[in-house]
Amino acid sequence: MAFPETHERETRTLLSRHMGEEEARTLDGWRERGGYGALEKALEMEPDEIVTTVKESGLRGRGGAGFPTGVKWSFMPEKGDDPHYLACNADESEPGAFKDRELMRWTPHLLIEGCVIAARAIQAEHVYVYVRGEFFEVIRILNRAVTDAYEAGYLGEDILGSGWGCDLTVHVGAGAYIAGEETGMLSSIADGRAEPRIKPPFPAQSGLFGDPTTVNNVETLSSVPMILDNGADWYRQWGSDDSPGTKLWCCSGHLNRPGNYELELGMPLKDIIHDVCGGVPEGRQVRAVFPGGSSTPILSRDELDCETTYEGLSEAGSALGTASPIVMDESTCIVRAMRRVAHFYAHESCGQCVQCREGTAWVTKILERIERGGGEMEDLDTLYDLCEQMTGKTICVLADSVVFPLESSLDKFRDEYEAHIKHDRCTATA
Numbered sequence: 001m002a003f004p005e006t007h008e009r010e011t012r013t014l015l016s017r018h019m020g021e022e023e024a025r026t027l028d029g030w031r032e033r034g035g036y037g038a039l040e041k042a043l044e045m046e047p048d049e050i051v052t053t054v055k056e057s058g059l060r061g062r063g064g065a066g067f068p069t070g071v072k073w074s075f076m077p078e079k080g081d082d083p084h085y086l087a088c089n090a091d092e093s094e095p096g097a098f099k100d101r102e103l104m105r106w107t108p109h110l111l112i113e114g115c116v117i118a119a120r121a122i123q124a125e126h127v128y129v130y131v132r133g134e135f136f137e138v139i140r141i142l143n144r145a146v147t148d149a150y151e152a153g154y155l156g157e158d159i160l161g162s163g164w165g166c167d168l169t170v171h172v173g174a175g176a177y178i179a180g181e182e183t184g185m186l187s188s189i190a191d192g193r194a195e196p197r198i199k200p201p202f203p204a205q206s207g208l209f210g211d212p213t214t215v216n217n218v219e220t221l222s223s224v225p226m227i228l229d230n231g232a233d234w235y236r237q238w239g240s241d242d243s244p245g246t247k248l249w250c251c252s253g254h255l256n257r258p259g260n261y262e263l264e265l266g267m268p269l270k271d272i273i274h275d276v277c278g279g280v281p282e283g284r285q286v287r288a289v290f291p292g293g294s295s296t297p298i299l300s301r302d303e304l305d306c307e308t309t310y311e312g313l314s315e316a317g318s319a320l321g322t323a324s325p326i327v328m329d330e331s332t333c334i335v336r337a338m339r340r341v342a343h344f345y346a347h348e349s350c351g352q353c354v355q356c357r358e359g360t361a362w363v364t365k366i367l368e369r370i371e372r373g374g375g376e377m378e379d380l381d382t383l384y385d386l387c388e389q390m391t392g393k394t395i396c397v398l399a400d401s402v403v404f405p406l407e408s409s410l411d412k413f414r415d416e417y418e419a420h421i422k423h424d425r426c427t428a429t430a
Helices: 027-032 037-043 047-057 069-074 100-106 108-122 136-151 182-189 218-230 269-276 310-315 334-348 354-371 378-390 398-412 414-423
Strands: 085-090 126-131 167-172 213-217 246-253 259-264 286-290 326-329
Touching (some): 027 136, 037 218, 047 108, 069 108, 085 100, 085 108, 100 136, 100 218, 126 182, 246 269, 334 398, 334 414, 354 398, 378 414
């Protein structure tokens, strides 16, 4: 079960309160739980009022970058003759992340309501929800919910008699990691290759079909109805000034109770691992953690007493990312873990940028050689050099997604690499 039994330290709002409830998937069941009340309120508000409320709430994008949502909405130009679009990124391709698919599986109408409210705020006529192609069950559930929402008047030409209309299309992707990058996703929706493009222009100026477009994540949009229902101050009662609210944490790896947990931003990472998730099985110790998914810098066991806010994890030398900690205990070979991460990103590179295409491939080959005992000490200098050549020199951040964990592993677990090179052995505890 992706959402385990509620832990006493969870703060379950509408984001996860109804997970596991079959009736919450249905239109009637969702309305019984207060669903679409926020949309009714939004229809009585001017678009700028909605944007201001979300700005004041401090909601930050839940897809990884953490950019303030209301600020992003305000970047959309004034409505003219050109159509506006909202693109919901439901690709969820970051290794370690599995929250968005559960939101869509259990509360599809929550996402639809958030999408329509956001569309009104940015004056968009059409929403595209870009869903990862492997989410077969989720796609079926979401399509059913969209059909029901149209029939009930929550989507279409004249939503609830307001005189304002919005359409929503569920677009199924083909499962490429790079399609999770916003410009790659927009290209895929428009029947192109899912390849990122150089910015500027940014999507707010030239996005889907060349028109102004806002891109938001599933969890971000699912947070909007409760903010509109309860107000900005209500949302700010949790978290910090710069990182308010709650966040879904996708906890995996060597844990007694892995799963999705909704937690107030700011809880120490060690508490999430040892208290909420029950610690590491069989009495082992934590060796390292990817705190925000596989693309974030690794933290060692001694660095887990940090606040899980955007600023807190940055100060610790890593990033909150998608809030998807992957815990590795003392039996984990760090070299092997990094080799597998690098192999994934090398496979998923679109190949446009030489630094990414060649860099990720060479990193993988060198790590494979070191892991099997055929490496040389010069390989470590080469890996650092590759990190330098790959960082910030490509169209998107896929190459950086290899560099961040790799460089941190070289800095913090150099003895592991040297043991493989010098003695053909691993320092991990079997």
